[in-house]
Amino acid sequence: MTWIDFPLYSSIIVILWIIGLVFLVVSYKKQAVFKIANALFVVGWAVMIVFVVKLWLELDRPPMRTLGETRLWYATFLPLIGFVTYARWKYKWFLAYSIAMASMFLAINYLNPETYSKTLMPALQSPWFIPHVLVYLFSYAVLAASSIVAIKGWYDNYNGNFKIETLKLADNLVYIGFAFLTLGLLFGALWAKEAWGHYWTWDPKEVWAFLTWMGYLIYIHYRYFHSQNSKQALTILALAFVVLLVCWFGVNYLPVANTSVHTYTQY
């Protein structure tokens, strides 16, 4: 039962990453140690992959059914996004953020012991299940990264040293995240047609997924036509992420929740 091994694996990963983060901070003064930080991140991530693969094999079902399992994927995708973005943009703060976020999600999972039930309801037994969930979680991770860029932008604005490059990084992430968000939404529609007979039923989760999509749609259009109004763009980006969070966790707590087919199972 692999979730039982989770404390062991997650401790190893988080310890590796924290030491890595310390090296990363030092590397602002002494560039040479940055390699060590990177190596620690990669080793930690490799351990993470081993855990995910083992979990999947032992559960006999894709580990994507519960909220905790979605957090696990989130923690898996974030470092990857950090590595790729670092390779292109050379922002150390961004790499540090993605590793710290991933560690935080591992910690949340550590504090909320998860279910390792092997059961999977018939509606979820579909070839669409894996692409739908993975594409969505990847997109959520990229968009979370873009919201951190928004916070960084605000902070820089406050200190008066805002650079337009920051918004370009946000655009880069939003375009990629939005592309995946669109795919996740449409895969969901195609799947729903096969499973429930209709591609769109305004289920509360669908409503909020649509709203998330609209939120980033507003950002993209606003940025495209008002490329100089950085503050408004940053605000829209932050608000869109709030809607995303409602869609991911919040729907369960809204008055509409009990009419949804999408609530994550607890048992």
Place this chain on the structure above:
Amino acid sequence: MSENNIKIQRNLWENPWGYVESFFIGIGLIITGLFLEVFSTSTSVFTIAYPYNVIFLGGYIILLFVLYKWFTNSQIIRWLTKVPASISSIVLVTVLVMIMGIIPQIPSENRIINNLGLNHITSNWAFLLILFQFVTCLGLISIKRLLQFKWSNFGFILNHTGLFLALTAGVLGTGDLQRLSLNVYEGKPSWIATDSYKNEKVELPFAFYLKDFLIEEYNPKLALVDNKTGSIAHNDGKNLYLVEKGETYYFHNFEVKIEDFLPNAIRFGMRYEAVNEVGSSPAAKISVKNVENDSIQSAWISSGSFRYPYESLKISEDYSVVMTIPEVKKFSSDIDILTREGDRISTVLEVNKPFKYKGWKIYQLSYDDKMGKWSNLSVLELVKDPWLPLIYIGIFMMIAGAIYMFWMGNKITKNKE
């Protein structure tokens, strides 16, 4: 809101209309719609069916072409093809959908919600009007980019035209969408389906004959229950263990070993025996060792069924071990479709595996929950949506557009303008 950070003094409604005018118009549409909701007495949902929806769509697209081609000098058309109109309508559609995401879309006691129709947003006039503006903007700019085609706009056209098609076909198609449910019983042909939206019976041109209804179940799970509250007493109700012969599990200081497991059994005196009888339930023989004092007790427990009661084992003053009702792994109907011409088509329906027949898609919907795996009722759903091809074209254009967008988004770098 000017482009170049230069504030130009201009009056409201002066050329060209900006954000203030756009939100003015959009909110005006919403207020008009809400007035219609309050004062219209009709309770039926506004839909148009074939052939009127086809005529409407054709006429609408032609109208958009004509407007774009010959009326671009008019103030309103110019406004509709500009950014403020798009962004304001996206924002206002978002606001109305957000209401739908907060207020449950079910009959309500609240007078304000009822009068303004906030519990049926998708058929609310306010939503339909603002959606109409949204789709009109989308249609006009799609036509604009199509008529001034450039390869660099390819992704733009895919995304915008795809969304236009999917939305218009989705909204107009509701009038022709048919969703029927049909109860079929083992060994009996059925052809009278129910349209639950219109609340009427529909006679099908073919019949269904259910040869066999099958349910596969997971093994039940083992749980520790608090005797006083009756709730599950370990791991917050998570992490229940699947009952499998030979497994040993640990609850607090109890060691629970599963000596035997029978998926279908009934009690004979002191023990359970495997039978093949309607209503027999899963049963397991467990032995529980209290680690503190090494005492062992063993007994048969069962999840029970609609016919037999469940049995648990009280292991201390505070706790009992119970077996949960098994979860369903898979359910399927082995059916024959009988036509008037005397043909017989055999197929197996399963969740996520619908069957296509004469323009209908036939789904496995549900069964008699109470009877569980002994159900001889299978509920099928039949769906006919003639607009689906158009919607799928829209969806696949958007999928292609999303891939294009990913590729473009990837190209944004520090130094790119």
